[in-house]
Amino acid sequence: MDKGVEFVxxxxxVGWEKFLTLIEQALxxxxxLGALFSLLFTLEEKETLATRVLLVIELLKGELTHREIAQYLNVSxxxxTRGSNxxxxxxxxxxxxxxxxxSLI
Structure with missing residues (x-):
């Protein structure tokens, strides 16, 4: 069973490295890049990534509390906390x- 986990x-x-290479080439x-992301990500995955970007921006700005960011972005x-960590x-x-x-902040 450990071999299966290790293989995954x-x-x-390997997949992540290939993904990063594709991004570098698409740039x-x-x-x-937009076309590549449309192929690789579902609408839900794009929304998740967009929310993560907004979360990181808000944390970097440091103007809102964690609770206010959670309410603003409608996330837990x-x-x-995971983003902050x-x-x-x-x-x-x-x-x-x-x-x-x-362009971010």
């Missing part, structure tokens, strides 16, 4: 990139 993890890692072609406090793990370079992204 390995397959996930070089105008309009390609647990989701806000994830932000604690990002590299200083990524945090700087996010904070400097004028």
């Amino acid at each position: 993890g390995e397959k996930t890692t 070089a072609v105008p309009g390609q 406090i647990a989701k806000i 994830a932000l604690k793990l990002v590299t200083p370079e990524l945090k700087k990139f996010l904070l400097e992204s004028a």
